[in-house]
Amino acid sequence: MALEIIQQHKVHGGTLSYVRHASQATGTPMRFSVFIPGEAKGPHPYAIWLSGLTCTEDNFTTKAGAYGHAAQAGLAIVAPDTSPRGEGVADDPAYDLGQGAGFYVDATQPPWAPHFSMETYVTADLLSAVEDGFPLDPARRGIFGHSMGGHGALTLALRHPELFRTVSAFAPIASPTRCPWGRKAFAAYLGPNETAWAEHDAVLLIAQGRARGRSILVDQGGADNFLAEQLKPDLLEAAAKEGGADLTLRMQDGYDHSYFFISSFIGDHVAWHAARL
Amino acid sequence: MALEIIQQHKVHGGTLSYVRHASQATGTPMRFSVFIPGEAKGPHPYAIWLSGLTCTEDNFTTKAGAYGHAAQAGLAIVAPDTSPRGEGVADDPAYDLGQGAGFYVDATQPPWAPHFSMETYVTADLLSAVEDGFPLDPARRGIFGHSMGGHGALTLALRHPELFRTVSAFAPIASPTRCPWGRKAFAAYLGPNETAWAEHDAVLLIAQGRARGRSILVDQGGADNFLAEQLKPDLLEAAAKEGGADLTLRMQDGYDHSYFFISSFIGDHVAWHAARL
Numbered sequence: 133m134a135l136e137i138i139q140q141h142k143v144h145g146g147t148l149s150y151v152r153h154a155s156q157a158t159g160t161p162m163r164f165s166v167f168i169p170g171e172a173k174g175p176h177p178y179a180i181w182l183s184g185l186t187c188t189e190d191n192f193t194t195k196a197g198a199y200g201h202a203a204q205a206g207l208a209i210v211a212p213d214t215s216p217r218g219e220g221v222a223d224d225p226a227y228d229l230g231q232g233a234g235f236y237v238d239a240t241q242p243p244w245a246p247h248f249s250m251e252t253y254v255t256a257d258l259l260s261a262v263e264d265g266f267p268l269d270p271a272r273r274g275i276f277g278h279s280m281g282g283h284g285a286l287t288l289a290l291r292h293p294e295l296f297r298t299v300s301a302f303a304p305i306a307s308p309t310r311c312p313w314g315r316k317a318f319a320a321y322l323g324p325n326e327t328a329w330a331e332h333d334a335v336l337l338i339a340q341g342r343a344r345g346r347s348i349l350v351d352q353g354g355a356d357n358f359l360a361e362q363l364k365p366d367l368l369e370a371a372a373k374e375g376g377a378d379l380t381l382r383m384q385d386g387y388d389h390s391y392f393f394i395s396s397f398i399g400d401h402v403a404w405h406a407a408r409l
Numbered sequence: 410m411a412l413e414i415i416q417q418h419k420v421h422g423g424t425l426s427y428v429r430h431a432s433q434a435t436g437t438p439m440r441f442s443v444f445i446p447g448e449a450k451g452p453h454p455y456a457i458w459l460s461g462l463t464c465t466e467d468n469f470t471t472k473a474g475a476y477g478h479a480a481q482a483g484l485a486i487v488a489p490d491t492s493p494r495g496e497g498v499a500d501d502p503a504y505d506l507g508q509g510a511g512f513y514v515d516a517t518q519p520p521w522a523p524h525f526s527m528e529t530y531v532t533a534d535l536l537s538a539v540e541d542g543f544p545l546d547p548a549r550r551g552i553f554g555h556s557m558g559g560h561g562a563l564t565l566a567l568r569h570p571e572l573f574r575t576v577s578a579f580a581p582i583a584s585p586t587r588c589p590w591g592r593k594a595f596a597a598y599l600g601p602n603e604t605a606w607a608e609h610d611a612v613l614l615i616a617q618g619r620a621r622g623r624s625i626l627v628d629q630g631g632a633d634n635f636l637a638e639q640l641k642p643d644l645l646e647a648a649a650k651e652g653g654a655d656l657t658l659r660m661q662d663g664y665d666h667s668y669f670f671i672s673s674f675i676g677d678h679v680a681w682h683a684a685r686l
Binding site (some may be wrong): 141142143144146147194195197198200353355386387388390391392393395396399 | 418419420421422425471472474476526630632663664665667668669670672673676
């Protein structure tokens with residue numbers, strides 16, 4: 133699986149590359165960015181960042197202000213696109229379904245099933261691509277994300293505990309089976325049988341004890357427009373109590389859902405992952 | 410001159426506002442962003458950031474990663490758009506002339522003269538708008554910028570020394586009378602008589618002694634594609650010797666012309682202004 137480096141920039145003493153590669157899981161070219169800190173030779177501990185609805189690999193990369201912190205902590209960061217894209221790929225005019233809205237599941241339903249396999253993309257093709265192409269340590273791998281990507285980070289970490297040692301999230305869609313964004317996407321990608329949905333709902337997985345003993349850091353803006361209807365961090369807190377997860381949920385007064393919120397606390401998350409990897 | 414707040418975000422404990430207001434200088438609505446640090450009541454020292462070709466008020470605001478540093482230093486930052494815009498405003502299909510390319514001069518030539526008065530906009534309308542609307546200290550005001558905006562910061566600081574106590578730049582167009590970007594823009598905005606151009610060329614102003622005794626910080630990426638043809642920091646260095654300016658020119662090996670370069674050193678510039686304001 134050849135990697136094509138599209139752009140490369142020096143930033144905070146390290147190297148940021150935008151990369152394109154072919155994915156078997158999605159059957160399309162996929163893009164990601166990867167930041168490698170500058171000084172040591174590696175292999176470096178690293179974290180995968182999963183973005184939210186409408187995002188590409190570029191949003192986190194240009195807006196999060198993460199790389200100064202990552203350089204200091206010696207942490208590499210990989211940020212993939214949020215879905216397969218292209219002319220032969222199914223899409224929907226709404227911002228919350230189809231291209232830009234992959235929801236980090238493997239779709240089983242038409243017209244999505246042929247390309248929308250974002251769980252397999254992230255957990256297989258992406259990991260092997262970045263670890264083949266860059267000096268990254270597979271034994272020190274974490275995952276984090278925002279909104280839809282916060283859902284992705286939590287569920288992929290809990291469904292694949294052998295792959296991700298650390299997990300954190302910003303404003304995650306905590307329980308997609310119980311909010312409009314998640315119900316719409318899961319109905320489209322996974323079909324009407326809600327039993328199949330439960331395996332992709334962080335709150336339900338945590339309540340079952342699938343995060344028992346694991347530490348999870350979550351930041352949530354108190355002025356986030358999507359808080360009550362879509363995100364529901366209170367369900368996460370209740371599930372953590374029920375299922376024995378070590379959840380640190382920080383409500384950040386006055387912060388909204390934007391990258392301005394993320395940039396304000398990304399340093400804490402980078403340090404948190406680096407300390408545990 | 411009423412200010413209309415279009416968007417507001419909490420970031421790094423402070424408040425970032427996107428603002429629209431009517432400018433007499435340009436005869437159009439203009440936009441800027443303003444970051445006010447969170448803790449103290451003010452009035453705060455502040456710096457105006459001038460952006461480069463093709464930019465709006467949004468590029469610095471979302472990509473520079475400046476506000477964490479600004480919050481720490483207690484510095485407010487104002488980032489205006491780079492030109493007047495709109496349907497009744499002259500434009501050119503090229504990226505380096507017209508809308509998005511105001512060059513921080515007052516145009517005297519058709520079709521630009523009616524709206525392209527960016528020097529007066531920044532030094533009069535913008536200052537009074539932000540100082541009326543926000544807790545900013547007019548006695549502690551600096552200016553900095555990138556590329557075309559580095560040219561703007563240097564020339565406006567030298568032409569209006571009573572307005573700006575501190576000045577720094579990233580990859581400035583050091584001598585617009587001697588590079589293609591500058592010659593094209595000055596010919597269009599100021600006309601064929603090059604005598605009128607000299608007053609807007611930082612190298613010529615500095616060589617004349619207009620920066621005598623002033624401290625100037627400039628960062629320049631060594632891998633910047635525009636270095637030799639458009640930016641010419643060597644001319645800046647020679648002029649500083651000739652004209653007695655206290656120039657610190659830092660060549661940053663491997664860095665390019667992008668916001669990844671800016672974000673890597675913006676903390677140094679914020680601290681530099683804050684220490685002197």
